[in-house]
Amino acid sequence: MVCSHFHYQIRAFQTKILTATCNEQSINNITYFVNPDFPDLTEGMSSCNLELRKIDEDITQLRLDFVHFNLGQPNRKTGVCEEDYFQLSSGDSQTLTICGVNSGQHVYFDIETMADPITISMKLGSKTLSRLWEVRIIQVPFSQRAPAGCLQLYTGRRGVIKTMNFADNGRHLANQEYNICIEQAEDMCSIVYEPCYENAFRISPNTADVNIDSNNELGSGDDLEDESNIIQNDSGEFCNDKIVIPCNPEDLILEGDQVLSDICQTIHCGRSLCPAEQDPCRIESNIIPFTIGVHFGQSLGEESPEDNLGMCVNYEQQPCNF
Template identity: 30%
Template sequence: MMSLYVYLLVIVSLCAAETSDKSVFQGVPSDNSFPKWSRRILNSPPFKKPERKFWPPTQKESRFLSLFTVITFPNGDCAGASGDNGTCLTARECSGKGGSVNGYCANGFGLCFMKSCGATTSENGTYFVNSGYPAVFDGTGSCELTVVKSDPDVCQIRLDFVRFAIAGPDQTNHVCNQDQFIVSGGNPVPGICGVNQGGHMYIDAGVGTTNPVKLTFVTSGTSFERLWKVKVTQIPCSTIYKAEEGCLQYYTGVSGQLRSFNYDPASGLQLSNQDYGICIRMERNFCGIQYSVCPDTVNNRSRAFTLSGNSNNPVNSMIGSGAGPNNCANDWLLVPCAANVGRIQPAQALCTDRICGGTFSADLSMQSTTVLSTVKPFRLWFHTDNVEAPVDIDNRGFCLNYVQQPCTNNVM
């Protein structure tokens, strides 16, 4: 009976005792929690306290966060307030790199940035914008962005013209003598002007890291509301989306659309002094490619392909090189070994390359047609000189839709 009484006393004492910070472990009372007459019982088996070395003291949990919590996040793409993507940086990093705030990222801790006149960037995905963007710029001067490689492995720089509206060429010879966009430091790139929103360029970045590429907008002349935003993407040599060598424009996909710079069926003018390659990646199991003019819903007579002649009047297609009224000696689009689809070729037209005039066709015609080429790789070349008047008037340039042809269509 005495043993049962002592056992019950111990149980009740354990339940009623308050946990002390000086206890050996939480839930077991200290010696002072029991009457003196019972301490001998607790200190003898089986109630002897475990040795302190096996039961480390209980650690109190902090109820407060440190005032110096470090927040980190990756410097990746993020969406700015204007709907654009930029690089996610802290406010200090953004200011140090010459960027401007364009919203928040990383749950409010980062900033998106854009760069304008006089800046230098090595950040992938930078936007080059006019002074005061998104407001228009109406002034005279030179706005330059220097692009430095982010890594020695970078081979190319792609420029996407998200916004591009500067003064167009003169009305007589279509030369960009008022405003101009110039690329220097890479492969030769023709200067362009006018409206080129949605267009792009691939720039050869060369080898090493000491050869920066400079992007320059030169504005002058009469008042004009200019607006530009150019996305700068750096492309490593090892990627599958790197453009082929010598391609200023590079397209991928089974189908798509090609346009000359400053093309617009209503008011665009073909630019002079152009000389560049346009490439389409040959997709797997496709052996040929067809080209056809884009629809023109603005003019009574299509101006989707008007490279030479007086475009205010109907102009037939012209083909081949050399002198003569129906040859392409000054302005042309080179389509390697072109042939009309569904039309019997004249006996003398074995392989047409240059096409010009005001009608898109691989033979002399007043009717546009679909043109096929099986030369690989798929590449066009566009050339214009610096003289238009008095023979060439109001030419728009070209807009072509392309569709690659499967090898099973008896295309070699």
């Protein structure tokens, strides 16, 4: 469990808690990065940077908990963070960029050598007058790291998962490519996902190749008319922006008795996580490890933000039937 990981880290590294703000440096295993006027709003800033350094060569990840995080929204049409953004980078590692409202979210970020500083750079545009942030940054040793490829890791038997900037009057961010992982609990063999509420899944397919009627309720299993090589939605081939939840693989018998196994993926986009006729919406998977893939590319054109809210799902692990 993540909590026990943190307790171990506290004992091992004699934890010190530091609060830091703009243009400061932290060499500490737990750092709270806050806006200069926290807990009040900060106004009139154009940038804010923080430099972090590893406390030990055994540190291989950072865990960032966005306790409070309220920056300007992305471009409403494209989802790109333009005026405001939070950017985390380290050496040659992948860079993380987010904006909008992300209170309650968390991420794990791989860090490399002792020599490379870890930099948080915040660009703050002129359109947003006030911001608020409190980010808890925990240095995680190798033995406690999240599994490879998991930007987010949830450890409870049940919980709520949201894409970044899932908020009233928000829209999902562009250029997001990551996996959400759920740690398998003891004696649990499958997992169920259900939308948080009726309209908690809104992801435009974001493709220039297929013209999709905005009034059509599309889910993972709806069919499109087979014209001009249009592919059925459950194949996912027309979904440029999509959520991927691995499904239960089945052997497919093709011509010549050829067998293809372990090829099954369920790809979701449109206005419903499930096919329109499935009520209530409920997706169950026993594929281990439990993962959800988030794939939001660069917008191919101006799109309605109402059709790009993103995803909020409740998950609950299910006991094994021995």
